[in-house]
Amino acid sequence: MAHIDAVITGIGVVAPSGIGKENFWQALKEGKDCATQITSFDTSKFSVNRAAEIQNFSIQEHLGPVKGLRNIDRTTQILLVAAKQAIDESGIIINDSNTDSIAVSTGTTFSHLWSIIEFDTEVLRDGLEFSNPALFPSTVLNAASSQISIRFNIQGFNATISTGYTSGLDALKYAIDAIESGRAETVFSTGVDALTSSLFFGFHHLGYMAGLGSVPVSCPFDKRRNGPLLGEAAVAFCVEDEKKAKARGANIIARICSVTPYFDAFRMGKVHPQGEGIEKSIRSALDSAGIGPSEIDYISSCANSSQSLDSIEVKVLKNVFGQQLKNIPVSSIKSMLGETFSAASVLQIASCVGAMKKGFVPPTINYQEADPQCDIDCVPNVSRKKTVKRALVISSGPGGYNSAAVLENYVG
Numbered sequence: 356m357a358h359i360d361a362v363i364t365g366i367g368v369v370a371p372s373g374i375g376k377e378n379f380w381q382a383l384k385e386g387k388d389c390a391t392q393i394t395s396f397d398t399s400k401f402s403v404n405r406a407a408e409i410q411n412f413s414i415q416e417h418l419g420p421v422k423g424l425r426n427i428d429r430t431t432q433i434l435l436v437a438a439k440q441a442i443d444e445s446g447i448i449i450n451d452s453n454t455d456s457i458a459v460s461t462g463t464t465f466s467h468l469w470s471i472i473e474f475d476t477e478v479l480r481d482g483l484e485f486s487n488p489a490l491f492p493s494t495v496l497n498a499a500s501s502q503i504s505i506r507f508n509i510q511g512f513n514a515t516i517s518t519g520y521t522s523g524l525d526a527l528k529y530a531i532d533a534i535e536s537g538r539a540e541t542v543f544s545t546g547v548d549a550l551t552s553s554l555f556f557g558f559h560h561l562g563y564m565a566g567l568g569s570v571p572v573s574c575p576f577d578k579r580r581n582g583p584l585l586g587e588a589a590v591a592f593c594v595e596d597e598k599k600a601k602a603r604g605a606n607i608i609a610r611i612c613s614v615t616p617y618f619d620a621f622r623m624g625k626v627h628p629q630g631e632g633i634e635k636s637i638r639s640a641l642d643s644a645g646i647g648p649s650e651i652d653y654i655s656s657c658a659n660s661s662q663s664l665d666s667i668e669v670k671v672l673k674n675v676f677g678q679q680l681k682n683i684p685v686s687s688i689k690s691m692l693g694e695t696f697s698a699a700s701v702l703q704i705a706s707c708v709g710a711m712k713k714g715f716v717p718p719t720i721n722y723q724e725a726d727p728q729c730d731i732d733c734v735p736n737v738s739r740k741k742t743v744k745r746a747l748v749i750s751s752g753p754g755g756y757n758s759a760a761v762l763e764n765y766v767g
Contacts (some may be wrong), residue, residue: 361531361611362765364600365447365593367440368705369433371407371586371692374417375440380709382691383717384738389692390573390584395429396552401559403566406550407573407586407693409433418506430466430549430589431499437589438503441543445593446605449508458511458539460530461500462522462546463697465554499547511539520657520752521616522546523590523701524760528614530594542594546701550587558585565660573694574721575658575665575687576729583659586693590701609708612745612761613643620755626664630671632757633657637675637749640759646745648676651683651761653716653746655703656733658687659694666728668749684741686719686734700750704762707746711764716741 368375371389372382382389389407398404414432418439427435438459442449449457497515504513512533516526523546530542548554558564562582565571569581600607617639619632627633641648654672658665665687672680688706689695695702706717715738722735748760 359531359535360597361534361594362597362600362607363592363609363611363708364595364605364607365441365443365445366608366705366708367437367591369409369437370588370702371409374436376705376709379705380713383688383706383709384713384715386718386720386736386738387691388720389586393555395550396555398555403559403564403571405566405571406555406584408550409587427502429551430463430547431502433549433587433589434499434545434547435502435506437547437591438507438543438545441591441593442507447541447593454508454510456511456540457509458533458542459500459503459509459513460516460526460533460542460544461503461514462516462518462524462526462701463496463499463548464517464519464522465548465551465696466499467496500545503543503545509543518756519754520696521700521750521756521758522697523699524614524748524750524758525616527592527594527611527701527704527760528616528758531611531614534594534596540595540599543591544594545589545591546698547589548587548696548698550585555585572721573660573690574723575656575660575690575719576726576731576733577722578724578726580660580662580665582661583689583694586695588692588695588698588702590698590705592701592704607765607767609711610763610765612763613640614758614760615639615643616758618755619757623754625753626667626751627755628667630667632755633668633749633751634671634674636757636759637671637747640747640761644761646761648679651745651747652741652743653707653710654683654685655707655746655748656685656687657749657751659689664751666726668751669729669731672731680731683732684716684734684739685731686717688717690720700748700758703748703750704760707748707762710743710746711762714740714742716743
């Protein structure tokens with residue numbers, strides 16, 4: 356497998372804080388709290404009714420009055436818009452001469468839940484012969500990713516990666532490996548999960564949600580934290596080999612120095628109490644990038660306001676960075692955007708690109724009470740001016756999935 360220098364030449368973002376990367380970056384800089392009253396489904400019977408929703412979204416506004424959009428679910432809609440932004444910014448014109456060398460890699464976990472429940476509800480209520488057949492194709496996990504290829508005539512491979520919280524980063528790793536192995540020249544790597552009633556009700560019943568006997572706010576690293584607020588987002592990147600991107604005159608945005616997953620196989624629904632997998636993925640990411648801890652200017656944390664994950668991550672960072680950690684800002688954009696699951700890690704990637712291009716570090720908002728177990732520079736409440744050359748992204752979730760990535764600002 357030939358080594359490549361992977362770069363990003365296009366970014367698409369559909370998030371609660373805004374649509375398009377510039378709006379997304381500006382909201383991060385302002386420390387915008389995106390938690391609002393849930394409007395897309397009824398939460399009146401529940402004690403929690405807030406989440407980070409994408410407001411006033413219309414797919415026709417971004418894709419036009421084209422056919423075939425009526426029966427696709429919300430997850431697919433926001434993903435298509437993010438993909439179009441990445442395609443447009445990349446400058447790649449997809450046609451018969453290059454379509455076979457272009458591919459899609461998507462990280463998602465809950466994207467098919469709404470369609471499954473809607474289809475099954477109709478079958479149980481009205482009978483199979485009276486159910487809407489248009490719902491059935493979207494009940495499979497790869498439906499959202501497939502629609503990107505269908506909509507934009509991409510005829511290379513189309514892969515769906517489902518590893519929970521780390522899905523977006525794992526899809527990015529898959530994309531880079533595919534380019535290195537010659538399976539594709541360009542991969543649109545995406546991550547998406549949408550907020551649906553089924554997802555909300557499931558996490559509510561599990562008791563894994565801010566507001567259940569606690570403050571209904573996302574406050575990573577804060578002593579008051581007691582679970583995440585939910586969110587939704589779609590992110591897409593155009594990933595290419597640096598040499599080929601330069602040869603076609605592309606505007607290169609950032610270099611992906613490394614993406615390193617590590618599965619610690621601890622147990623379902625739990626994070627390893629010592630953060631074994633998190634630590635190994637971080638150390639591997641630094642080694643693969645060929646840099647030391649002192650060369651990281653900013654750390655985008657996975658902390659989502661849960662008691663265990665936030666403190667475990669801090670413990671790991673102290674192990675890896677030692678005394679140097681005091682000089683490195685570590686913030687969590689989930690304080691603003693909530694827990695967006697498969698989109699979370701690629702939202703972090705997009706935020707780090709913004710930090711490098713705009714010269715600021717996103718804040719951890721809603722920070723009020725210091726926790727001795729999380730005694731780091733979490734950039735409390737207000738963004739900070741800073742030159743960021745390299746950033747570390749951390750992603751981890753229950754069940755043993757961990758992944759980390761190192762990004763570098765690209766200066767032509």
